[in-house]
Amino acid sequence: MTSLSLWLTLLCIGAMTYAIRLSFITFFGKIEMPPLLLRTLRFVPVSVLSAIIFPALFLNANRLNLTLSNARLIAGILAALVAWRTKNVLLTIIVGMAGLWLLQLVVR
Amino acid sequence: MAGSVGLLCRVMVGVISACATYDMTNDHCELYIRYDKAMTTRHAEFVLGIKAELPILLGTIPFGLIYGVVARSAGIPALVVQAMSLIVLAGSAQFVAAQLIGAGVPAGIIILTAVIINLRHALYSASVAPYLKRLNSGWKMLLAYLLTDEAYAVAITHYAQGGNGTRKHWYFFGAGLTLWTSWQASTAVGILLGAQVPASWSLDFTLPLTFIALVVPSLKGRASVAAAATAGVVAVLAADLPLRLGLVVAALIGIGIGIGIEPWDRKRASTSEDKAQVVTHTLSTNESPEITPPGRTGKEAL
Numbered sequence: 158m159t160s161l162s163l164w165l166t167l168l169c170i171g172a173m174t175y176a177i178r179l180s181f182i183t184f185f186g187k188i189e190m191p192p193l194l195l196r197t198l199r200f201v202p203v204s205v206l207s208a209i210i211f212p213a214l215f216l217n218a219n220r221l222n223l224t225l226s227n228a229r230l231i232a233g234i235l236a237a238l239v240a241w242r243t244k245n246v247l248l249t250i251i252v253g254m255a256g257l258w259l260l261q262l263v264v265r
Numbered sequence: 266m267a268g269s270v271g272l273l274c275r276v277m278v279g280v281i282s283a284c285a286t287y288d289m290t291n292d293h294c295e296l297y298i299r300y301d302k303a304m305t306t307r308h309a310e311f312v313l314g315i316k317a318e319l320p321i322l323l324g325t326i327p328f329g330l331i332y333g334v335v336a337r338s339a340g341i342p343a344l345v346v347q348a349m350s351l352i353v354l355a356g357s358a359q360f361v362a363a364q365l366i367g368a369g370v371p372a373g374i375i376i377l378t379a380v381i382i383n384l385r386h387a388l389y390s391a392s393v394a395p396y397l398k399r400l401n402s403g404w405k406m407l408l409a410y411l412l413t414d415e416a417y418a419v420a421i422t423h424y425a426q427g428g429n430g431t432r433k434h435w436y437f438f439g440a441g442l443t444l445w446t447s448w449q450a451s452t453a454v455g456i457l458l459g460a461q462v463p464a465s466w467s468l469d470f471t472l473p474l475t476f477i478a479l480v481v482p483s484l485k486g487r488a489s490v491a492a493a494a495t496a497g498v499v500a501v502l503a504a505d506l507p508l509r510l511g512l513v514v515a516a517l518i519g520i521g522i523g524i525g526i527e528p529w530d531r532k533r534a535s536t537s538e539d540k541a542q543v544v545t546h547t548l549s550t551n552e553s554p555e556i557t558p559p560g561r562t563g564k565e566a567l
Binding site: 158160162163164165166167168169170171173174175177178179180181182183185193196197199200201202203204205206207208209210211212213214215216219221229232233236237240241244245246247249250253254257258261 | 323324327341342345348349352353354355357358361362366369372375376379380381382383384385386387388389390391393394395397398402405406408409410412466467470471472473474475476477478479480481482483484488489492493494495496497498499500501504505511512515516517519520523524527
């Protein structure tokens with residue numbers, strides 16, 4: 158990506174993010190949100206993030222890997238268990254990374 | 266409930282330190298109203314906001330560091346990496362955008378993906394809007410810029426506690442500014458470290474890990490579990506689609522499944538349970554603020 162298009166991409170993301178953040182703060186009481194849109198928003202984060210998580214765990218070099226040699230999958234499941242039990246972001250990241258490093262040592 | 270206990274402790278620490286401030290500035294005591302009302306002054310609100318935000322930095326500073334490292338290793342110039350933290354100010358979206366830029370994905374898809382990830386801020390905006398309606402547009406623009414997951418979580422809890430709310434925007438500002446400062450600084454340190462971190466450390470894996478940490482605790486009810494599982498499986502199956510369109514397709518299908526299943530969830534949960542959930546959501550957002558919108562709509566949370 159060229160330097161110019163990189164900056165334009167960045168400015169677009171920034172401007173749209175800011176518009177999203179400012180939206181209701183500015184228009185509160187002036188417009189009514191359709192209920193379906195609000196229901197849709199509720200599922201946006203879990204769906205988008207899961208669509209990023211699953212390929213990162215299940216695909217190794219664009220190939221589906223469901224074996225024990227897939228260190229990322231095992232470390233990811235470990236991290237998910239920690240997240241489920243503790244709800245602690247930092248602990249989840251630490252356990253997941255430690256798990257991945259240990260497994261990579263074992264596999265190689 | 267652990268979240269609310271932690272919050273309570275933070276508020277108590279804040280109260281104690283506000284009292285200490287009161288003692289130390291005796292010669293300016295006319296600025297402060299007596300006893301606990303000292304908290305209602307601008308300065309005290311601002312300081313309380315900073316103090317409430319501090320514990321959260323434990324999670325966001327490493328995040329900013331890793332963002333700086335990952336973005337640099339994706340080949341993005343240092344200036345752009347830092348500018349992204351200034352202009353976008355949204356961790357997850359910055360992570361994803363940096364990785365997509367590194368993977369050579371077209372700009373349109375990167376923008377779309379980042380904006381989809383940041384759509385949740387519309388919920389935050391709706392949720393804080395009633396409290397900010399009396400402020401002038403300068404304040405509104407400033408606080409909208411600082412409306413991150415972490416600042417929102419702290420500010421909305423303070424607003425929801427009731428009491429005199431006329432100066433609570435200073436609290437919001439204190440929390441938001443604290444997060445902003447730590448985010449810029451940790452990004453800068455990450456940029457400096459960037460070149461020294463080898464790829465074999467697999468630091469890119471912190472991105473899915475962070476998202477796991479945010480998604481898993483928010484999976485409450487069949488609808489959200491189904492939405493997450495569907496989106497994930499479709500994303501794996503559709504990974505070969507060009508321009509990373511698989512991500513968008515998978516997310517849309519996941520959202521559709523979630524909306525379709527939601528009525529069954531709603532039947533099981535009574536209205537009172539819903540309201541209780543709103544409160545715990547608001548209070549527990551310190552650890553996992555991204556995916557726990559307060560109730561079905563921002564307005565209902567009030």
